[in-house]
Amino acid sequence: MDIILLGPPGAGKGTQAQRLEQRRGMRQLSTGDMLRGAVKHGTPVGLKAKEVMDRGELVSDEIVSELIDAELTAMGDDVGAIFDGYPRTAGQAESLDRILASHGRALDHVIELEVDEDALVERITGRFTCAQCGTGYHDTFKQPEVPGVCDKCGSTEFKRRPDDNEETVRTRMAEYRAKTAPILPIYEERGIVSRVDGMAGIEDVTRAIDAILG
Numbered sequence: 001m002d003i004i005l006l007g008p009p010g011a012g013k014g015t016q017a018q019r020l021e022q023r024r025g026m027r028q029l030s031t032g033d034m035l036r037g038a039v040k041h042g043t044p045v046g047l048k049a050k051e052v053m054d055r056g057e058l059v060s061d062e063i064v065s066e067l068i069d070a071e072l073t074a075m076g077d078d079v080g081a082i083f084d085g086y087p088r089t090a091g092q093a094e095s096l097d098r099i100l101a102s103h104g105r106a107l108d109h110v111i112e113l114e115v116d117e118d119a120l121v122e123r124i125t126g127r128f129t130c131a132q133c134g135t136g137y138h139d140t141f142k143q144p145e146v147p148g149v150c151d152k153c154g155s156t157e158f159k160r161r162p163d164d165n166e167e168t169v170r171t172r173m174a175e176y177r178a179k180t181a182p183i184l185p186i187y188e189e190r191g192i193v194s195r196v197d198g199m200a201g202i203e204d205v206t207r208a209i210d211a212i213l214g
């Protein structure tokens with residue numbers, strides 16, 4: 001089963017993708033994570049993407065679609081993909097159809113996390129992750145069970161993203177509204193879109209997604 005989690009920055013896509021990985025053995029494919037990896041390692045893609053990401057704008061369709069294609073090539077056919085933060089434009093949506101077909105795969109569900117924009121700045125400015133394993137946390141909404149220690153791997157080091165500041169978030173939200181939200185009708189025509197209340201608690205959102213996936 002291959003699915004897209006769609007929603008503005010801070011909607012909870014990464015949080016839910018990590019939970020689906022653990023519960024269903026699916027695989028999270030986050031172009032944001034891939035790009036941050038490329039920036040960290042100073043690859044040619046990373047060098048191109050860094051400033052665009054710092055501004056909160058979108059990197060080129062070509063770059064992200066190539067990253068996704070490479071990940072799917074490396075991945076087993078029997079493992080379901082959770083697309084997180086991709087596609088983000090009509091061009092990427094077209095590329096994804098082509099890429100999936102070339103791998104003998106197809107989309108089963110597009111799940112839109114509906115959120116109240118006013119809440120997103122708080123979600124994003126409070127976000128941090130484990131520096132070791134990438135598990136996501138929040139200052140107010142999801143502290144580790146033992147303060148300062150990652151639930152999953154026990155690491156005591158955490159990090160925050162440079163683009164998780166209020167100004168960049170506003171640009172990222174504007175990009176979402178202008179370029180990403182308009183791709184939903186493509187999937188609506190196919191009858192594969194479901195909506196989930198992303199303002200509910202993390203557990204409730206997971207339950208709602210489980211009910212859709214069956």
Ligand code: ADP
Nearest residue numbers: 009010031032053056057058059064085086088
């Ligand atoms: P968020 O958690 O806010 O949804 P991501 O981690 O998905 O953010 O993305 C961070 C940044 O990486 C984006 O602001 C953008 O610059 C870039 N990026 C990630 N995915 C894509 C994509 N599919 N297309 C273009 N740019 C992307």
Ligand code: ADP
Nearest residue numbers: 010011012013014015123127137138141201202
């Ligand atoms: P996205 O990947 O869509 O940008 P994240 O999953 O990283 O969003 O979530 C953004 C922040 O909000 C994280 O710090 C996360 O712990 C927190 N968060 C995620 N889902 C919820 C929720 N349902 N209620 C409250 N906080 C949440």
Ligand code: ZN
Nearest residue numbers: 130133150153
């Ligand atoms: Zn960890």
